[in-house]
Amino acid sequence: MKTIKIIIERNEDGFWGYAENEKAIVGGGDTVQECKQDILDCIETLKELNGDNKPGFLDKEYELLYKFDTASLLNYYKGIFTNSALERITGINQKQIQHYASGHRNPRLEQRLKIENALHNLGKELLAVEL
Known part of the structure; x- marks a missing residue:
């Protein structure tokens, strides 16, 4: 099972999250909860892609690991x-x-x-x- 490490950081606009070891996974929000949900929404959007545009990890089992500042x-x-x-x-x-x-x-x-x-x-x- 692949572990996708999501980094969540605070900035002047709220919270920003991105995958450390996968491209195209990003999210943001006013709260950490909104940021995490935006990341999940981003992954759902990536699942809808087809062919070469769809990240390979989506075809296998994976888990999200959150790393905070x-x-x-x-x-x-x-x-x-x-x-x-x-x-x-x-x-x-x-x-x-x-x-x-x-x-x-x-x-x-x-x-x-x-x-x-x-x-x-x-x-x-x-x-x-x-x-």
Whole structure:
């Protein structure tokens, strides 16, 4: 199965997404959700092409993997994770997280990995929960 890596970045007009490893897949919107939907709409449009114009990956199984810049990720999940909650799971203080979310500061690689690993560990923990 092919993995299509979609990069989502924040810009002055909203959010922009594009495939890192496939041509012609792009999308945008005022929110991350709108951007993701626009990317899905773009893929549906590509499916309607015929012959040599249709990208080869569409004839096989594929999955989309979303890669965010830090500001986009923090803004996308701000209704789910408070800065206080992120501080608890990452060990990064709330003021610094707010700087990352606003785009005033970009985290170093070490800080990005702290955030990413904390979210992945939380996901694993949640997958192990039964009610």
